[in-house]
Amino acid sequence: MAQESTHDKVRSLLVALLDDLGFELVDLEYKREGRDWVLRLFMDKEGGVTLDDCVDVSREVGALLDVEDLIETAYRLEVSSPGLDRPLKKPQDYERFAGRLVKVKTYEKLDPDQRGHERKTFTGKLLGLEGTLVRIEQLDKKGGVVELPLEAIAKANLEIDL
Numbered sequence: 001m002a003q004e005s006t007h008d009k010v011r012s013l014l015v016a017l018l019d020d021l022g023f024e025l026v027d028l029e030y031k032r033e034g035r036d037w038v039l040r041l042f043m044d045k046e047g048g049v050t051l052d053d054c055v056d057v058s059r060e061v062g063a064l065l066d067v068e069d070l071i072e073t074a075y076r077l078e079v080s081s082p083g084l085d086r087p088l089k090k091p092q093d094y095e096r097f098a099g100r101l102v103k104v105k106t107y108e109k110l111d112p113d114q115r116g117h118e119r120k121t122f123t124g125k126l127l128g129l130e131g132t133l134v135r136i137e138q139l140d141k142k143g144g145v146v147e148l149p150l151e152a153i154a155k156a157n158l159e160i161d162l
Contacts, residue, residue: 006030009070010039017064018043021057026082027089030075037075039065042082049081088156091129098128101159102136104148112146113138122146123159 011028018025026042043049043057058079065071088094088102102124109118124146127135133147134156 006070006072010065013064013068013070014041014061017060018057021060023049023053023057027087030071037073038078039071039075040078040080042080042087044082044086054079054081084160085157088158091132091150094126094129094134094150094156097158098126100126101139101161102126102156103159104134104136104156105154106148106152107154108152110148110152112148113142113144115142120154122148 007028007030010030011025014028015025023043023045026044028042029038029040031038031040041061043053045053058077061079062077065077086097088097104122106120106122109120111118112122122136122138124136124138124140127137127145129135129150130147132150134150134153136146136148138144138146
């Protein structure tokens, strides 16, 4: 069995803590920025995240990580909401945000609507998930629905409705 990475251990710990506090862990980054290391977590909850939520969660997460002592280097902890262009990370996200505008980028160029030109970026109204296919109604002149395999998606974000 492969040894669990520090990132995976921290993620597991934070998923459980945030769940207990009524939040969802959307994303977790641990990376070097300049000379410093930053542990950045993005959380969400029904109705959105407030500044007070970020302060409270930061305090709880900081205390837990100090006790667990999983990260060997000094780091700065940042806690925030995922923002208006929230990333879609889990299969459930594609159901939860059905009806919203999305921008999806795939790893490889695809031509799922047989228009004759392959591309990596698809924008439109998210229709949801059917099995392992993400369904998007394109809002350009030609329209139509595209179905993209979940495993082909490199990145997906909500778009701001104007």
